Amino acid sequence: xxxxxxxxxxxxxxxxxxxxxxxxxxxxxxxxxxxxxxxxxxxxxxxxxxxxxxxxxxxxxxxxxxxxxxxxxxxxxxxxxxxxxxxxxxxxxxxxxxxxxxxxxxxxxxxxxxxxxxxxxxxxxx
Numbered sequence: 001x002x003x004x005x006x007x008x009x010x011x012x013x014x015x016x017x018x019x020x021x022x023x024x025x026x027x028x029x030x031x032x033x034x035x036x037x038x039x040x041x042x043x044x045x046x047x048x049x050x051x052x053x054x055x056x057x058x059x060x061x062x063x064x065x066x067x068x069x070x071x072x073x074x075x076x077x078x079x080x081x082x083x084x085x086x087x088x089x090x091x092x093x094x095x096x097x098x099x100x101x102x103x104x105x106x107x108x109x110x111x112x113x114x115x116x117x118x119x120x121x122x123x124x125x126x
Contacts, residue, residue: 042065046068
């Protein structure tokens, strides 16, 4: 076969519709490459998690995405539980401090200090 020569028309001779028609496959390829790159990054980031669930198996892109969603949901639930636990501890400390302040105020209103009041105040100060 003889070599063929492809004649390329200059950009200014193409209509906008023709330019879009030529550009569309290139843009689509770039989009697919970005998707594939992101899925590969997810696979690398969560490799240990994937090995724990499905050791020695080749993961499809859909598997990687499903397992990533599952992992992120799990992490979100753990974060919610941790923040609830921290807020419970904060609420307890705040309530305890208010109660302690009220007890000090009550005991300080009474001029006469009994031995019990003194012991109670020293205990609270610890």
